[in-house]
Amino acid sequence: MDLIPAPRLAAFHERGLRFGFGPQPVLAAGPGAEGAARLLRRELGAATGWSLPAAGPGGGAEIRIGIGPAGREFGEGEGPEPGLESEAYALVVDATGVELTGGGEAGLLWGIQTLRQLLGPDAYRKAPLPGRTWSLPYARIADAPRFGWRGLMLDVARHFLPKDGVLRYIDLIAAHKLNVLHLHLTDDQGWRVEIKRHPRLTAVGAWRARSRRGHRASPLWNETPHGGYYTHDDIREIVAYAAERHVRVVPEVDVPGHSQAAIAAYPELGNTDVVDTAALEVWDDWGISENVLAPTEAVLRFYEGVFEELLELFPAEVSPFVHVGGDECPKAQWKASAAAQERIRELGVDGEDGLQSWFIRHFDTWLAERGRRLIGWDEILEGGLAPGAAVSSWRGYGGGVAAAEAGHDVVMCPEQQVYLDHRQAAGADEPTPIGYVRSLEDVYRFEPIPPKLSAEAAARVLGAQANVWTEVTEDQGRVDYQVFPRLAAFAEVVWSRQPAPEERDFAAFEARMAAHYARLDALGVGYRPPAGPLPWQRRPGVLGRPIEGAPPNV
Numbered sequence: 001m002d003l004i005p006a007p008r009l010a011a012f013h014e015r016g017l018r019f020g021f022g023p024q025p026v027l028a029a030g031p032g033a034e035g036a037a038r039l040l041r042r043e044l045g046a047a048t049g050w051s052l053p054a055a056g057p058g059g060g061a062e063i064r065i066g067i068g069p070a071g072r073e074f075g076e077g078e079g080p081e082p083g084l085e086s087e088a089y090a091l092v093v094d095a096t097g098v099e100l101t102g103g104g105e106a107g108l109l110w111g112i113q114t115l116r117q118l119l120g121p122d123a124y125r126k127a128p129l130p131g132r133t134w135s136l137p138y139a140r141i142a143d144a145p146r147f148g149w150r151g152l153m154l155d156v157a158r159h160f161l162p163k164d165g166v167l168r169y170i171d172l173i174a175a176h177k178l179n180v181l182h183l184h185l186t187d188d189q190g191w192r193v194e195i196k197r198h199p200r201l202t203a204v205g206a207w208r209a210r211s212r213r214g215h216r217a218s219p220l221w222n223e224t225p226h227g228g229y230y231t232h233d234d235i236r237e238i239v240a241y242a243a244e245r246h247v248r249v250v251p252e253v254d255v256p257g258h259s260q261a262a263i264a265a266y267p268e269l270g271n272t273d274v275v276d277t278a279a280l281e282v283w284d285d286w287g288i289s290e291n292v293l294a295p296t297e298a299v300l301r302f303y304e305g306v307f308e309e310l311l312e313l314f315p316a317e318v319s320p321f322v323h324v325g326g327d328e329c330p331k332a333q334w335k336a337s338a339a340a341q342e343r344i345r346e347l348g349v350d351g352e353d354g355l356q357s358w359f360i361r362h363f364d365t366w367l368a369e370r371g372r373r374l375i376g377w378d379e380i381l382e383g384g385l386a387p388g389a390a391v392s393s394w395r396g397y398g399g400g401v402a403a404a405e406a407g408h409d410v411v412m413c414p415e416q417q418v419y420l421d422h423r424q425a426a427g428a429d430e431p432t433p434i435g436y437v438r439s440l441e442d443v444y445r446f447e448p449i450p451p452k453l454s455a456e457a458a459a460r461v462l463g464a465q466a467n468v469w470t471e472v473t474e475d476q477g478r479v480d481y482q483v484f485p486r487l488a489a490f491a492e493v494v495w496s497r498q499p500a501p502e503e504r505d506f507a508a509f510e511a512r513m514a515a516h517y518a519r520l521d522a523l524g525v526g527y528r529p530p531a532g533p534l535p536w537q538r539r540p541g542v543l544g545r546p547i548e549g550a551p552p553n554v
Contacts, residue, residue, distance in 0.1 A: 001137065002515035003117050004488050005177055005495035008078055013138035019093055020135040021050075021062060028055035030066030036108035037065065039244060044116065049128035062097035065108055069101075080144035087179075087246075088144035091115065093136045103144075106246040110177050114141060121518035124175075147448065149411050149463030150494040151180030151250075152487065154479075157187035157261075158286070159211075159470040160228035161479070167241050168476075172523065174245040176491035181242060182250040182323060182465060185230075188260035188283040188291070192229045193251070193313075197305050198266065202229040205265035208282040214432050214472055216286045218543040222474075227282075235313040243318045250375070251314050254325030255303060256293040256359045263291050269299055271333040271340065286471040288328045295334065295343045295355050300362060307366070316371050321390065326360050327377035350383060357383030364389050375411070378403070392465065394419075396554030397450045404453060404460040412448040413465040416551035418490060420468040420482050423546060429532055431481065431539035432472040436551040440530075444489040444509055445501035466490045472544065477526045481537050484527035488516055 001012060029037035040063075041052045055061035080088040086104025089111035093099075100115065102108030116123045118136050152173050154161060161169075170181060185192045191205035207227035213220035230238070242249050260283045263270040270277035271294045283289050293299050310322065331352035334340040344351060349358050357380070364374040368388055375390040378399025385391070390409040393400030400410040415422075415435070422435030448464035466487060473479045489509065498504060513530075520527050528537070 001118060001139070002512040003114060004509075004512055004516050005492035006509075006512075007114065007141050007143035008497060009140075009142040011140045017138045018135040019062075019095065019097060019138065020133070023049075025050055025052060025062040025097075026055045026059065027052040028059075028061035028064045030064075030068075032067040032105060033065045033102075033108055035105055035244060036102070036112060039109065040065070040112055044112070044119075044123065047123045047125045047128060048119075048132075048134055063100075064098065065100045065102070065111075067102050067104060067108065069103070078142070081146065081148075084145055084148055087148075088142075089114075091139065091141040091143075093118075093139045095138075098136065106179070107144075109174070109246050110143070110145075113175055113177055114143065116175070117519065121515070121522045124519050124522040145177065145495045146497055147461075147463030147494045149180055149465065150178045150491070151182055151411065151413075151463065151465035152178055152483070153182035153184060153413070153465055153467040155184040155187075155468060155470040156192050157184050157190045157470075159474045160190065160192060160206075160226070161470075161476065162228060163230060163234045163238065165476050165479075166230075166238050170238070170242050170245060170247055172525065173487075174247055175519075175523070176487060177495050178487075178491055179246055180248050180250060180463075180465065182252060182467075184252045184254075184469075186253045186261065186325075187258045188289040189286075190227060190282060191261045191265065193235060193253075193310070194229055194231045195306050195309050196232070197309065198302070200265040201262060201306075203265070205261040205282060208261075208284045210284050211474070212285055213474075214539075214542040215434065215545040217545065220542060232309075232313060239314055239318050248321075249314060249319050250321050250323050251310055251319060252323035252325055253303070253306060253310065254327075255363065256295070256356060257288070257327065257329030258325055259293050260289040260291040263293070266302070269293055269302060271337045273339050274333050274336045288330060290330045290332055292329055292333055293359075294337070295340050295359065303363070304366060307363070311370060311372065319372075321373050321375045322367055323392070324360065324363050324374055324376050324380075326356070326380040327394070328379065329356050331356075353383035355383075356380075360389065361387075390462070394467070396552070398554050400461070401450060401453060401457070404457040408460065410461050411463060411465050412461060413467050414554075415467075416554070417446045418443065418464065418466040420466050420486055421470070421473060423544070424482075424486065424528055425532065426546075427532070429538055430544075431478065431533060431537060432542045433544035433546040434472060435545070436547050436549070438486070438551075440486055440489050440510070440513075441506045443486045444493065444506050445504055446490065446493050447498070447501050448494065464490075464494050472542075477537070480526035481528050481533070484520060484525050485513060485517070488513065 087106045088103040089107040090101045100111045191201045206229040211222045264280045264282045267277035334352045360380045367374045378393045391403040392411050396414045404410045422438045423430045423433040
């Protein structure tokens, strides 16, 4: 069958026998499966019209779900990876109906996603189609993920994605058995989360006067003011919605760079002895702003207040990691600032790089004291890696390799491989083309663990993440186009056990994608068609920044 991501073990009846459902199947949910049953009734019920009444005492049920030892369905050497047993599931379809067993509730939910795929594309619709009947192929499936961190990063700072769009993406990533949503909430171009003790962060920092259309070399501007933010209750809703689907949400608030929106709202956060920070506005251009946070105790206290509110909004059971950015921090203002230079002498750190490391180390300790783990982009390696910190390795594999060999946990997200804002094909029709060509096949051949890693260091790779930056993806349609169908290939990379990249059967994956495009159609996803962009998906005349040739393997 055309399952994506491919399950670890799957066997279907040789004569193609199927189990046919009646108009109102009965659901039996064992202890601990109540949340999965609610999700099954809500999402599968919408597409089928089934209410899925609960089985009575001793009564039969066509669909039976429960938590138990899913691993018994696996062959020798095929079982779940250590620590991921709760995400394993076993699915059996025979003449009695459906039996779904999850190693934990997460495993049940991943099994439900497989069940939806087996039912066909119409199982993803929001209402039942007239006359539609439902059946499943006889099957025995045993499945478990390769990695525990299977993520997508959405940049909601450059272009704001309203709350309903975030909820939609939680559904989309859960449908692909991904389990981490990283929200890039703050940047030079916007601050997207309400902080009640610092109201100007959203009153001022959430809005910019205009936006450049295309890459920063483009002469075109959208003169409509842009902005938006999530209230506390919006965030609580997002987190709860994600938790129901066993998706962890990682909030990112950038320090000490990428901070012009915050400085525009509170000028005292900037380096006031070298810049008239009171004259700064939320940045309307792309790139890396020179305006960074001042290395003062007052700035630390300000951001501790920010993180205190974030920790309340993102509980540890859903968000054990907090991302602090730490990337692309220009040092020119610190070099010119007498106050910053005096701070370097007071702290005894090694120049401006040491000052950046001091920022990160402070929040690493602060978060650890509150039961959280800091994660940051691989620039946090500069000036010394903060003890206990994890690394998002974005500039290539190199930072992740160095961090893993030093005993730190790593999420691999190299821009040369899995930055989904990069273009999908060569040619003039690709909208606002950015970066190297990263085709569906290129993403399918991505390998999160580079061969140079020792076995001990490889165990430090938590998983991988695809990132989508939104400077030139200004709305949901553009985000969909960049993310899909490549996210399906990425999902298989991080879920399914894979041979070496050059040995992977892309032709077979591409054949399975034919059915998956129909699922995406039912979900209303504006993906890039295999033959190229549709007329309304193009952006003629809007400059990008394409890079020719193959990306370096660094």
